[in-house]
Amino acid sequence: MRVEEKILELALKVAEAAEVIYEEGESRSVSFEHNKLKYIHNKSIRGMGLRIIKGGRIGFSSTTDLRTPERLVEKAVRSAQFGQEARFEFPSLNKFSEVKIFDKNVVDFPTEKAIRLGKEAVNKALSVCPDYQCAVEVGKSIGTRHLLNSRGLDISKNSTFHSMGIDIVHAKEKGLVWVGEGENSRKTVDGLMRSTEKILEKLRLAEREVKVNSGLLPIIFTPKAVGLLLSPLEMGCNGKLVQKGASPLIGRLGEKIADERLTIYDDPTIDFAPGSYPLDGEGVKARCTPLVERGVLKNYLFDLQTAGMMSTRSTGNGIRGFSSQPAPSCSNIIVVPGDMKLEDMIKDIKHGILVDQVLGGGQSNTLAGEFSVNIDLGFLIEKGELIGRVKDRMIAGNVFEAFNKLAAIGSQPEWYGDNYVPALYFSGLSVVG
Amino acid sequence: MEELIKRALETAKADYLEIRVQEGSGTTINYTGKELETISESDSIGGCVRALVKGGWGFAAFNDIENLSDHVLAAVEQATMLGNSTRPLAPIPVTTEYVKAKVDIDPRGVPLSEKHSLCQKYNNIILSSKLIQTSSVRYMDSHGVTYFANSEGSFIAQETIFCGISLLAIAKEGANVQRAFESVGDLRGYQNVLGLEATCEEINHRAVDLLHAKSVEGGLYTVIADPILCGVFAHEAFGHLSEADFTYENKKLLEVMQLGKRFGRDGLSIVDDGTMPGEAGTNKYDSEGTPTQKTYLIKNGILTSRLHSRETAAKMGERPTGNARALGYTNEPIVRMSNTYMEPRDWTLERMLEDTPDGIYCKEALGGQTNMEMFTFSPAEAFRIRNGKLAERLRDVVLTGNVFETLMNIDAIGNDLKLHGGLGGCGKAGQFPLRVSDGGPHIRIRNVVVGGR
Numbered sequence: 001m002r003v004e005e006k007i008l009e010l011a012l013k014v015a016e017a018a019e020v021i022y023e024e025g026e027s028r029s030v031s032f033e034h035n036k037l038k039y040i041h042n043k044s045i046r047g048m049g050l051r052i053i054k055g056g057r058i059g060f061s062s063t064t065d066l067r068t069p070e071r072l073v074e075k076a077v078r079s080a081q082f083g084q085e086a087r088f089e090f091p092s093l094n095k096f097s098e099v100k101i102f103d104k105n106v107v108d109f110p111t112e113k114a115i116r117l118g119k120e121a122v123n124k125a126l127s128v129c130p131d132y133q134c135a136v137e138v139g140k141s142i143g144t145r146h147l148l149n150s151r152g153l154d155i156s157k158n159s160t161f162h163s164m165g166i167d168i169v170h171a172k173e174k175g176l177v178w179v180g181e182g183e184n185s186r187k188t189v190d191g192l193m194r195s196t197e198k199i200l201e202k203l204r205l206a207e208r209e210v211k212v213n214s215g216l217l218p219i220i221f222t223p224k225a226v227g228l229l230l231s232p233l234e235m236g237c238n239g240k241l242v243q244k245g246a247s248p249l250i251g252r253l254g255e256k257i258a259d260e261r262l263t264i265y266d267d268p269t270i271d272f273a274p275g276s277y278p279l280d281g282e283g284v285k286a287r288c289t290p291l292v293e294r295g296v297l298k299n300y301l302f303d304l305q306t307a308g309m310m311s312t313r314s315t316g317n318g319i320r321g322f323s324s325q326p327a328p329s330c331s332n333i334i335v336v337p338g339d340m341k342l343e344d345m346i347k348d349i350k351h352g353i354l355v356d357q358v359l360g361g362g363q364s365n366t367l368a369g370e371f372s373v374n375i376d377l378g379f380l381i382e383k384g385e386l387i388g389r390v391k392d393r394m395i396a397g398n399v400f401e402a403f404n405k406l407a408a409i410g411s412q413p414e415w416y417g418d419n420y421v422p423a424l425y426f427s428g429l430s431v432v433g
Numbered sequence: 434m435e436e437l438i439k440r441a442l443e444t445a446k447a448d449y450l451e452i453r454v455q456e457g458s459g460t461t462i463n464y465t466g467k468e469l470e471t472i473s474e475s476d477s478i479g480g481c482v483r484a485l486v487k488g489g490w491g492f493a494a495f496n497d498i499e500n501l502s503d504h505v506l507a508a509v510e511q512a513t514m515l516g517n518s519t520r521p522l523a524p525i526p527v528t529t530e531y532v533k534a535k536v537d538i539d540p541r542g543v544p545l546s547e548k549h550s551l552c553q554k555y556n557n558i559i560l561s562s563k564l565i566q567t568s569s570v571r572y573m574d575s576h577g578v579t580y581f582a583n584s585e586g587s588f589i590a591q592e593t594i595f596c597g598i599s600l601l602a603i604a605k606e607g608a609n610v611q612r613a614f615e616s617v618g619d620l621r622g623y624q625n626v627l628g629l630e631a632t633c634e635e636i637n638h639r640a641v642d643l644l645h646a647k648s649v650e651g652g653l654y655t656v657i658a659d660p661i662l663c664g665v666f667a668h669e670a671f672g673h674l675s676e677a678d679f680t681y682e683n684k685k686l687l688e689v690m691q692l693g694k695r696f697g698r699d700g701l702s703i704v705d706d707g708t709m710p711g712e713a714g715t716n717k718y719d720s721e722g723t724p725t726q727k728t729y730l731i732k733n734g735i736l737t738s739r740l741h742s743r744e745t746a747a748k749m750g751e752r753p754t755g756n757a758r759a760l761g762y763t764n765e766p767i768v769r770m771s772n773t774y775m776e777p778r779d780w781t782l783e784r785m786l787e788d789t790p791d792g793i794y795c796k797e798a799l800g801g802q803t804n805m806e807m808f809t810f811s812p813a814e815a816f817r818i819r820n821g822k823l824a825e826r827l828r829d830v831v832l833t834g835n836v837f838e839t840l841m842n843i844d845a846i847g848n849d850l851k852l853h854g855g856l857g858g859c860g861k862a863g864q865f866p867l868r869v870s871d872g873g874p875h876i877r878i879r880n881v882v883v884g885g886r
Contacts, residue, residue, distance in 0.1 A: 033678075039491075039765070040491050041765070042493040042494070045495070045763065047477075060471065060473045063476040064496045068476075075474045079473050081545075115515075131685060171685035171689065173685075175835070176805060214652075244466040244566070244567040245466070245566045248608045325471060359803070360809030367610045372884040373809065374808075374884075392834070396831075396884045432651030432884055433882050
């Protein structure tokens, strides 16, 4: 009998229902620092979480010390004395989405190849400018998650993850520029050179520094920068914040909250996408959930307990690791593309800014949709041309207001983290400094 | 454990080899709104091996301590794949020591029910006003012993007891949502989290007041920062620049960060000190077994030294400062700050205000970020200063600026040094949150860019 099965059995001697999550993973990464190959990291990590329902209340404990399973049960029982009243039943059906999250090629991806790709990227960058400082990381991981509960659910899934990223710093007499790009997926990625070239192009554009006056300006957010604007919406749609009454989107389902061209999904069922999963962390089948459809707020995201408290159903967004209880969270956020190419957006602007990296995201009152960020990497647009780098300027506004001031949505979405998003073009946002 | 680790060190040969094993347990309690979201005690054990072979580093982290020797072999093998040069490490003394934690009250001796009642009491106070929509009370304690051994013959066991709590009130009126936040967290013990009733009331009132505060108008302002915000500035805006791993292989940055260069006016001194009893960033030895120390980063306006690991110290021909810290057993040590603060001088806050006809008074920080050149901070509270007096409350204030210019623009330094830890911590290279304390006195900064609409 495996240790997770043994713990379930032990837990059921003292509790009316129980769930065990066991995770183990092997990851390996090759990293370059200051243009030089420096580290190989290997992590083989495992751990277990036990959630029980005892006397109608939830108890939880976790451990990475598998030598003493009784202690895990004892601590979960102690926690259940105070725990929340359970408003759900563990799922009994072994149902999951057929999404692909495992790629054997990731497992077989040789360390030597990671080293070679890293060297090629660094050499490419140094051939452009020997002063560049590159940091590269190529990583892969293979994991297994085994979820089982007292109602008969018993599912084990393997997954893989592959990532390649590069950061280049250019230090100059006065200040420095720091640009990062990367790709990650559940299947093998191969875009390190593409990322490097993207950065080199941006560094070239940043050579010249230009001044911009404060005022209301047309602004384009690149796909990399759009994440900043999405986080207030993600928080607003989080079922937990809705249940707490903290979301500004409470009671607004069915209401138009954004430009009608805007459609946004949470979708864990895209093959090999970074945030995909066949079932969530408590065994609910993954599904695609529209958050905003043609500008209208459609859904909040729930896990089982929060859904139970709100008398609704889980959307399969109970996301967790072994050391924590499930909580509603986004999987992959998909913004449906529009019809304007990034080049055409730039051409369309007489005087404005293209924003690629920001500093200070999440520091303002994100929950209310406020943002106020330093333009870490941004370019001045004059008469449809990128002129040079904008520095020491802040851009501020409210996301929920900005979503109603969209000039255009980009036609070429890109993956950044768990977001698949196009560029967004706003007619006027406030720039200060 | 000592036997197991020492035996494993002999499994393989490398230029340098170190093993860390961490055993620990902890408690988390979290109230969000009316509901107790989490109450849980957890255990952990894990370890890591770091091997240096001909200049290449191999690192292996794991939970199966019983297979320690296999992981030593794996780390050496990985390092061998990379090695084709040399990477000297600055010498440190060989040490054998068991460091016991000293706390006022050991949280392990406090029953879970008592910790729970405390959180419940605080939460009820925060929720007591009608305009408070929701709250968060997060209690955390942890006990850990880290065993460290290296191939040079050191064996150090360090015990750490951390305890802290964070308190958050969220007020809401229509679509207007405002937060107020306080936290404590360091190595002093359970006493730290007791007696915070008044603080809970204060954040309750502050969140409600913020609903009706005016948004700040963007522009250039004179800013007076309180000790906590001053600490965030010392840490985020300047401290990270003095971490030698960022500069040691970069000629241009070395020019920018040349020791002896002027960084501020005469009164400006910034210190990192890993030896301060009870502070969140304190350790007797860092994660490489180097004793921690007090290091002047800036002394009287002049750049004096930087923070080092053994590797960066050797590379730059300087001495290790005991700042190689690893977040946990899954991470390798990298150069980090410990307790970072600006030294106090002679201004009282009263005089500083009187001397500032027009400006903004900023307290504490909700967050801070830097890209080594520019920084942004969002104070938790801000008030307009008019005619040398505190006037109306402001909200949505975000400060930004160039680090070097801003340091030069500090023209008054207070006499009221305070340090602050908390439940959060510092993030770098994916290692977050590392416990640190920051601090300073009240300071006045000229010409700060304030973002607003």
